[in-house]
Amino acid sequence: METIFTKIIKREIPAHIVYEDDLVIAFLDITQTTLGHTLVVTKEPYKNIFEVPEDTLKHLIVVVKNLSVAISNAFNASGVNLLNNNGAMAGQTVFHYHVHIIPRFKNDDIKVELPNQMSTLTQEDYKKRAAMIIAALS
């Protein structure tokens, strides 16, 4: 299915493209959450990570790493958040697989906060959860 990113790939709408090869393309996220915020996108319009073939995923993660280094050097970033939302409940808004590279800077005021549920859990709870995941893998 065509997405807004397909239109960018086909040069039907403008974007600031910073990298492209046979499998992936990278361009500036229009929101620029922080300086240099970039999306790395599969050329094929896979909806989410679950649809992306392994070879493409392996290639993409190397591109993500190389671009993260380049972006950090370009803007003198102090760190990088990599973000990939899969599904509307997870915050995905464009259903065409992509990874956000979000460079981080001192005092950039971006909050990535994961609630800590430790105080509500027993060792039994952890054991059960780990066992459920291990069972689902087999």
Ligand code: AMP
């Ligand atoms: P997500 O919410 O993880 O699906 O991320 C989708 C991202 O695509 C958002 O951060 C948008 O800002 C970005 N986006 C949507 N349209 C464009 C566009 N035309 N050019 C660049 N980025 C876009």
